[in-house]
Amino acid sequence: MxxxxxxxxxxxxxxxxxxxxxxxxxxxxxxxxxxxxxxxxxxxxxxxxxxxxxxxxxxxxxxxxxxxxxxxxxxxxxxxxxxxxxxxxxxxxxxxxxxxxxxxxxxxxxxxxxxxNSCCTPRPATSAPIPLERQVRIAAGLFVALGSLLALTSSAIFALIPLAVGCGLIFAGITDRCGLALILTKAPWNK
Missing domain, CATH: 3.40.250.10 (Rhodanese-like domain)
Structure with missing residues (x-):
């Protein structure tokens, strides 16, 4: 370098x-x-x-x-x-x-x-996908909520899901490389 x-x-x-x-x-x-x-x-x-x-x-x-x-x-x-x-x-x-x-x-x-657009102006309808950063936050939140719910209601082993998401977020913060974002870029709605 x-x-x-x-x-x-x-x-x-x-x-x-x-x-x-x-x-x-x-x-x-x-x-x-x-x-x-x-x-x-x-x-x-x-x-x-x-x-x-x-x-x-x-x-x-x-x-x-x-x-x-x-x-x-x-x-x-x-x-x-x-x-x-x-x-x-x-x-x-x-x-x-x-x-x-x-x-x-x-x-x-x-x-x-x-x-x-300001918060007071309606956004125009668009067929563009949700920005990748928001998709990552949605997916991470979904995994944490689902893993926590499953850990509380069925088996404690499901607590590993939020733990894995947390470790992934730490890794992404340190390295500026997000595995979840990489996976989401391959999703069909992002093509």
């Missing part, structure tokens, strides 16, 4: 004007929820092949590629993939899309539109 170059999100506007290559490595659902409102290429990290990306986009080996994810960790992983494949002009956008939004970068998507 020491060799990976980074840029601050405030530099993004000038790079976009120069026609830079921005690669968004978040999941399809995250990309639908919010994405840069400028030219960029979206390839989820789990399907990314650095060599194929460069070839498919007709990019010379010395092209600068600016990589973006939600907070920076997946972008760093993608940058390491590019480095390992021999492409050394990769840059991670520090703080990911969250930092870009904080810096005022123009972002659009289904959850961005939802956030701009």
């Amino acid at each position: 020491e060799n990976i170059k980074t840029i601050h999100p405030t530099q993004l506007a000038s790079l976009v004007k120069q026609g830079c290559i921005i690669l968004d490595v978040r999941t399809d659902m995250e990309h639908r929820e919010a994405h840069l409102n400028c030219k960029h290429i979206h390839v989820p990290l789990d399907t990314l092949d650095a060599q194929k990306f460069m070839t498919d986009n007709n990019l010379p080996a010395d092209s600068d590629v600016y990589i973006l994810c939600r907070g920076g960790k997946r972008a760093a992983s993608a940058a390491e993939m590019f480095e390992a494949a021999g492409y050394h002009n990769v840059h991670v956008i520090e703080g990911g899309l969250l930092a870009c939004q904080e810096c005022g970068t123009d972002v659009s998507g289904t959850s961005v539109a939802a956030k701009t």
Whole structure:
């Protein structure tokens, strides 16, 4: 990771004007929820092949590629993939899309539109799925409530369900990787 170059999100506007290559490595659902409102290429990290990306986009080996994810960790992983494949002009956008939004970068998507509505204005009807973060909270709450109810009414062994959810939440908080979110991104309503 020491060799990976980074840029601050405030530099993004000038790079976009120069026609830079921005690669968004978040999941399809995250990309639908919010994405840069400028030219960029979206390839989820789990399907990314650095060599194929460069070839498919007709990019010379010395092209600068600016990589973006939600907070920076997946972008760093993608940058390491590019480095390992021999492409050394990769840059991670520090703080990911969250930092870009904080810096005022123009972002659009289904959850961005939802956030701009005040609590007094009815939200427009949409066929977009519930944002992933809310799905995780709903599922975790459901598992905890169901496990607790079963532990109280049938067998104490069911107390392991809320315990497992709690351990999963601790792990997700420490590593910023959520197994439940990963599973939910594969659900048919999130495709």
